[in-house]
Amino acid sequence: MKRSAWLGIGVGTLIAAPSHWFGLFAIQSNRMMGVAIISVGIIFAMYAMAALNGVEDGATVAFRSSMYAIVTATTLVIVFTATDSPSYLVAAPVLALGAGGVVGVPPSGETLRTLSRAAVVAAAAVVAVAVYWVDHTVYALVAPLLPLPAVGIADRLFDRGTAVLAE
DSSP: OOOOHHHHHHHHHHHHHHHHHHHHHHHTTOHHHHHHHHHHHHHHHHHHHHHHTTOTTHHHHHHHHHHHHHHHHHHHHHHHHHHOOHHHHHHHHHHHHHHHHHHHSSOOSOHHHHHHHHHHHHHHHHHHHHHHHHOHHHHHHHGGGSHHHHHHHHHHHHHHHHHHHHO
């Protein structure tokens, strides 16, 4: 039985969003604790997403997507340390969730689908950074809600585009 990817995307977002919010709240008093809360929330979101999407070998898919997410976030934090530009730090949780979603939402071997997912996640990260520069509070509320639904929207657009081209 094929399940809709939207169930996993929705539950993954519902797990990642509160952890992001609590992590940002905790960062004010203890930076490492806040980062740990956000990281653990991302990992749990990836596992929940893979479990609810009904993929074969869900544990492996969840582990891979978690590793993509954490490596992406770590890389952006290192770049932030080197450049002192807060945009990298602001984009880190959005791109981390998005990178995990690109790998974790029912994976396919289609290169173009993966590239379309990555492009839409990158656009979501740009939107999140732009929102951050306008209002920090709105960024904090909206940022964790963007990346995983963006992956689902990218899949929907890709499927529609291939259907139109096939006609």
